[in-house]
Amino acid sequence: MREYSVPVLVDVPASANCADTVFTRGEQEPDAVVISRGDGGAWVPVTAAAFRDQVAGVAKGLIDAGVRPGDRVALMSRTRYEWTVADYAIWAAGGVGVPIYETSSADQVNWIVSDSGATAVIVETEAHEKVVTRAVAGLPDKPSIWCVDGGAFSRLTAGGADVPEETLKERRTSRSGRDLATIIYTSGTTGRPKGCRLTHDNLLFTARNVATGPLEALFEQDDRAALLFLPLAHSFARLIQVVLVETGTVLAHTPNMKNVAPDLAAFRPTFLLGVPRVFEKVYNAAEQKAAAGGGLKSAIFHRAVATAIAWSKAESSGGAGAGLRLRRALYDRLVYAKLRAATGGRLTAAVSGGSALGERLGHFFRGAGIEVFEGWGLTETSAPSTVNIPGANKIGTVGKPFPGVTIGVAGDGEVLVKGRHVFDGYWNNDEATAEAVDADGWFHTGDVGELDSDGYLRITGRKKELIVTAAGKNVAPGPLEDRIRAHPLVSQAMVVGDDRPYVAALVTLDPEALGQWKNANGRQGASLAELASDPAVVAAVQSAVDEANTLVSKAEQVKKFVILDTDFTEESGHLTPSLKVKRNLVVRDFGKDIDNLYAVDTRA
Template structure:
């Protein structure tokens, strides 16, 4: 087996827990701004002392309500300031937070609340409260419900006023690294979600070895600030929340994805995290805007894209020549500067995870002055296991292990991981834990990948998602899907072909991109169903399929595709809250369309 290790950089003490920094900074740096809160009238700074006091007040209220050390408390809300307050207040009370996606159904809430044995739950809105009441109606113990929009934080703080400071201090100091910090339920592309037990040590070890190791440059300068808009119920955003609090980076939240653009310009972050779909949309929007401006603007934009990619590739292999640098400087004024201005003008770096960004987009953004560092990990590994490094960003890979982590690739290609960031096991599921962590301590990720000679990892697919055609050819769908999805008109692409004579694909269209395309192509009144059979749309998708097919052998190429008249969404049940496609449900619900491809 091939493996690669990076030595531990920060040996986090066994006594450390996730809430220590909030109280220490509140005392030592009371006036330091740690959070910026969008109140509707602009961004209001929250100091370390103010944040500590709000966390302490809500924690005392939870203690007054009967929450005991080790009790589980649910947290169901969009990404907003109160989410972070509640998260740290639960930890300060000595309890265990159990995040629940705010889009979850009553059945999903029922499973998580019952499986975790939660004693209460913090919800955001009246609609969330109604969902939870329906979900817990048959659960024993009548878990308490605290609603953010109902002013419950003020109520909890008032109710906990008589709880002595010493009691709160005893609660938070009694929790050490080995104690459970959170149970994060995997969003589940198949079956019931499993609860991943993550300890305080898992989170603290990860946060400090990432922030002081590969990503140190992002968190060591003055004026650093980050905008969170991904769901904090997801492990990726959650560990970044912990990193930001630990490093004193100013943290801001965007509850509504539609507000990301305006919030970027108003808050002006220096750091961002996202999933590939977010960056694809940024690129596609810029491309569509250029196309709408006419032939010359479109030509300038595509020349700028080619130049950015060429410059980035040259920088990775010895540096760009004088002519290329001059071209890039010219396009910086015409194109790249405007793109950076749309993000607030201070953003120069972003971290991307969840799935593959693709080499073309990675090189484009780097050439445009916003370098994206891809990383890799799972909920079971406290989110990251590998990440690319400023100054050594190998685009197309997910980077090297961060300090304290060992990554291996087994004989069958499966990626294996070891380190203090690996979870404590699945809640109430010893059988699944034994399947995931072998007797040598390796966590089996289920992903397939390759390690190069420098220790950089490349993910090539999911072990269980490999397609085996009727001719016995193994096909990894992800690279094909990523290339097809690079088309601005395409929202999602699912490659199929298990036990079939050839590889085919289901394609959906992006409604936002279609609106601009229709205006630019004289199809303003066309319906989605009409566009699915429009020769120009089919030709555009065919070009992307051809580009994808150029990556693989003939036996792996997509021979046919169908454009569906609906998109895969979280609401339709085909996407997880972290925007991963539930492949098994797509192939079930679109079985007729798949069969038609082979008829």
Template structure:
């Protein structure tokens, strides 16, 4: 078994908990800007003391409402300022946060709230409140439902006015590293979500070893800031939130992941975190805009130069000619792309799925270095991450300090460290299956470790397809390459127990609008475009590109374009934009069968 370990860099005292930094910074740097929140059209600064005071007030309200140490409190909301206030208030009251995706169905809410035994629920909107009330009769443990846009923060602050500072301090400091901080439910691509038990130590140990280790450069620049737009219900954004608080990085929030560009230009972050689909949309949108404006050749030349320059830098440095071309396109193209993200952005963290070499090199060539990382809910988000200045594009980086990674005999990636969760809530059997007797967590991902300790993900153990001829096929790399095409939204490679490999493809609605305008097809429906010969030819190019990356036996022989968009709303995609393979295979079984008819 090949193994690679990195020594611990930062220890966490046994008495520590996640709220310490919030309260200590308010005393040490009361006037420092901790967050900026959108009030009307303006971004308003929130100082460290103001943030602490609001967290404390809500925490006192929770105590007054009867929330006891260790009680679970659910939070169903989009990413917004109040999410962070409530999250830290729950911890300050000694309770355990249970995040719920704001897109969750009534059945999902009922399962998470009942399984966790949550005593109270925060919701954001009236629609969320209606979802909760639909299943509330089944939830005997729930005593309170507070609505953020119904004045929940002010209501609780007023209700807790009689709770003393001494009571709050006793409650807050009574929690330590070994105590449960949150139960994060997996997004459930198959079956009901499982609750992952994460302690204060899991999150603090991870946050401090990442921020003072591989990502130190991101958190040592002046005027650093991050705009959060990924769901805070997901462990990736949640862990980054902790990192930002721990490092004194200014935080902003916006709930609109699909239209984040205006907020980026207003907030002007120095770095951000996103999933690969966001970077794909940025690239495809810029390409489509350039083509529509008659500047497609310039854009493609600039993109090619950015990629070539980045590849040359990885190989030891670009030559003079390439440097001159790169400098020219920096003035003509790259600077405008950076300005579209606010002008201060120089780095980003990508997680959730593979970014791909092409996009990684493109963005580095443009001047925005995208650092891929990898992990799961069970590993408190990251286990590996690339570093500024040591970014090996195409990998997910090296283990961060305090983490060991190994490759099992079957190629599965195994992980060990203090960031590993304490097991599944109410599910000892699943815990025993995930963590072996030697303490290794079995991730379910397939991969390899190179001589320098960088990890490369090559597939998902449960998603490996085995064709009727016995050929093992990893679908994810091919799907990533197909999705790189501007017109493609999602791709699902199929072929398990079938004679050959095939694919289901969906089209990107935004890119289609530009394509229709450019090709005189205004008014054409999605169903018509899915069968259009010109569209089919474009998708064929994407499939051909994917086929060039694999052996002949693994190549996609046929594909079909579905006439719908796979999304959270249709139930085919998780909130972190992962395809629910089992649901897609069930709902489009007829189309799959027709591929082999």
């Protein structure tokens, strides 16, 4: 087995817990701004002392309400300031946070609350309260429900006013690294979600070694600030939240994804966390805006793209020549500066995870002055296990292991992981834990990948998602899907072909991109069903498929595709909250469309 390790950089004390920094910084740097709250279009600074006091007030209220050390407290909300307050208050009270996606159904809420044994649930809105009330109606031990928009924080703070400071300190300091910090339920592309037990040490070891090691440069500048808009119910955003609190980076939240663009411009972050779909949309929006401006603007944009990619590739192999540097300087004034201005003008770096960004976009953004560092990991590994770093960003890979992590690649290509960041097992599921972690301590990720000679990891697919055609050809759908999805008109793509004569794909269209396309092509009144069979749209998707097919051998290429007249969304049940396609449900619901792709087989 091929292995690569990076030595530990920060040895977190066994006594440390996630709430410590909030209280120590509140005492040592009381006037330091640590959070910026969005309030009616303005950004209101929150000092370390004010944040500590609000966390302490809610924590005392939870203690007064009966939350005991080790009790699970569920949290159902969008990404907002109150989530962070509640998260740290639960830890300060000695509790265990159990995040729930705010889009979850009553059945999903019922499973998480009942399986975790949550004694209380903090919800954001009255609508969430109704969902949770319905979800827990049949449980023998109903949890308390606290609604943030209904004044929960004020009531909790008032109720805990008589709880002595000594009691809060005793609760907070009773938790150590080995104690459970959170149970994060996997998104569940198949079957019931499993609860991942993550300890305080898991989270702190990861956060401190990432922030002090590979990504240290991002957190060194005095005016560092980050905007969070991914769901804090997901391990990726949750870990970044811990990193930001640990480093004293000013944290802001965007509860509504539709507000990301104006919030970027107004808040002006220096650092951003995203998933590939976010960066794809930024690029596609810029491309469509250029196309709408006419032939000259479109031509300038595409020359700027080519220049950015060429400059980035040259930087990876010795540096750009004089001519390329001059062209980049020209397009920086014409194109790149406008792109950076749209993000507030201070953003120079971002971290992307969740799936593959793709080399083309990675090179484009670096060439345009916003370097995207891809990382990789799973909920079971406290989110990241590898990440690219400033000054050594190998685009197309997910980077090297962060300090304290060992990556192995087994004989069948499966990626294995060791380190203090690996979870404590699945909640109430010892059988699944035994299947995931072997006798030698290796966590079997289920991802397939390659380690190069420098220790950089490249993920090539998922073991369970490998397609085996009728001819016995193994096909990894991920790279094909990522490349097809990168097209501006495409929302989702799912490659099929198990036990079939050839590889095919289901494709859905992006409603936002279609609006601009219809205006530009005189098709304003066309329905989604009409556009799915429109020759111009079909030709555009064919070009995306052709581009994807250049990545693979002839036997692995997509031979046919169908454009569906609907999209895969979280609301439709076909995407997880972290935007992964639930393949089994797509196959179930679109089985006829798949069968039709093979109804007349003229391809030998």
